Every structure is written in C-alpha cells, then in structure tokens.
Amino acid sequence: MTVRRVFLCVLLLLSASASRLEGRPFPPLYPGPLFERAIESASATPAEGRVTGLITPHHLLAADLIAAGFAMIKERDLDRIIILTPDHYHRGRTIFSVPGRDFLTALGPVPLDREGVERLKKLPLIGESNLFSHEHGVQALLPFVARLFPGVPVLPVAIGTRSGPEDWRELGAALAPLAGEGALVVQSTDFSHYLDRDRTAACDAESAAVIASGDPERVLSLRQPSHIDSRGALYVQMTLQRELGAEPSTAAHASSFDYDEQEAEKSGGTSYFVVAYRLRD
DSSP, X not given: OHHHHHHHHHHHHHHHHHHHHTTSOBOOSSOSHHHHHHHHHOOOOOXXXXXXXXXXXXXXXXXXXXXXXXXXXXXXXXXXEEEEEEOTTOOOSSSEEEOSSOEEETTEEEOBOHHHHHHHTTSTTEEEOSGGGSOHHHXXXXXXXXXXXXXXXXXXXXXXXXXXXXXXXXXXXXXXXXXXXXXXXXXEOOOOEEEOHHHHHHHHHHHHHHHHHTOGGGGGGSOTTTTOSOHHHHHHHHHHHHHHTOEEEEEEEEEGGGXXXXXXXXXXXXXXXXXXXXXXX
C-alpha cells in the first residue's frame, strides 16, 4: 500500500510539473553573440522577385551562410515562416511532429503559428511534441528569425526518419494551403555528411542537379545522410515550390572543409547549400 501511494504521489508531481510547463515558451538553446556577429557581418543582396522558399544550413559552423540566406529576404513582409527540419534525435512519437509552445531565443521571442499547428494536427501522421526544445534544426534558425522577422509566427515541422514518399506527399498537400502568399518555407537541412572531400563534392553535385531539376521525385535517387540529412524536407520543399511556380537559385555552397579542414578530414565533412526559391515577374 505504501509503495502504491508513493507511486501515485510521483505521478501527481510529474503531472503538476508538466502542467506548469505547458503553455510556457521553449527556453533559448543558444547564447546570442554568435548570431549577433553573423547578422552584423551578413552582406547579401536582396533577391529579385518574391522569395517563397529558402534552403539553409542549421550547422552553426556555417552561421554566416544562414545569416546571408535570411538577409536576402529580410525586407519582405511575412505572415508565417514554415520550417522543415529533420527529427535529429528521433524523439517524435508520430512520423511528423509540430510544437505546441512559443519560443524564446537570445535575440527575442518567436511566436508559434497556432492556427497552422491546429490544422496540421488533424492529420494522424502529425502530432505535438516537445522535441523542439533541443532540435537544432529549428533552434539554430530561430534567433535569426527573432531579429530579422520580429513577431512573425513560425510553423516548425520535424520529419521523422521512418517517413517515406507517400508520407511526404501527404505532408506537402497539408502544407500547401499554408504556403501561399505571405508565407516563407524554410528547409533547414545540411547536405553531405561524414565523407571525404572528393566524395562530398561528388554527392553535392548530384544534390545540386536534383534541386535544379525542380522534380521532387528525383529526391528519391539521393541517399541519407550521404547527400542530405532529410530527403523528406527536400521533397516537401520542392513539391510546394513547384506548385507555387517558384524557381531555385543557389546563392551559396560550402562545406566544413572550408571552415575547419583539419577537423573535417578527421570525421568527414558536412556540406551546405543556400538556395532561394523565387517567383519571377
């Protein structure tokens, strides 16, 4: 009887703790100086035409590339920012996950697009998760959003590794009504992983050809993580941008060999693309 009472007390305490956290914003994951420096040093020419999508790294080694990507579109008025990220730590209980709370960052708050979340949660494949507290695919981008797009709500979607093409098509269909005018779809992905310099370059050439093709079905020819850390994110991005009639333009390409050659040689490189999708006049 005593053991049972102790067990019940523990459950009540855990429930009370969860209730206190519910509704509170996710706290900052990173300190601010790195983001401040990257934003201050970014010198990107604003993209011509309306930018509807962006591919950007989330590896903070390439913070300058993230800042440059967002700087291309910082003058645009936005209603929402959709962020497609890998579920790096496999924490999602459903194939796709969305957050249920706002975010705090070192550079300011970022509100959650609650309307978008509620619409997506109607699908059985999509559930609410706290994985975003430590998901760097989102957290590494949010300080830039807070500074450059203050007050614009975000709709992060974490894509699980067990998802496949049929799931990606369903997610794309669900996001399409949310990705129209006033929206920016950000694909938060790093590309080649754990390869030597020559193989990294070869895989990046193949990834670049897929992006340029505009055909999401060609994403299926890529391997994860040799080419990219989320094929699903690229597939959904390309699907949405094709429906919008937007064309990709690569603004930057680099790898960790360019930042820390010695470390990249030891562990294998990670590569990065910055791509803007634009509607031409």
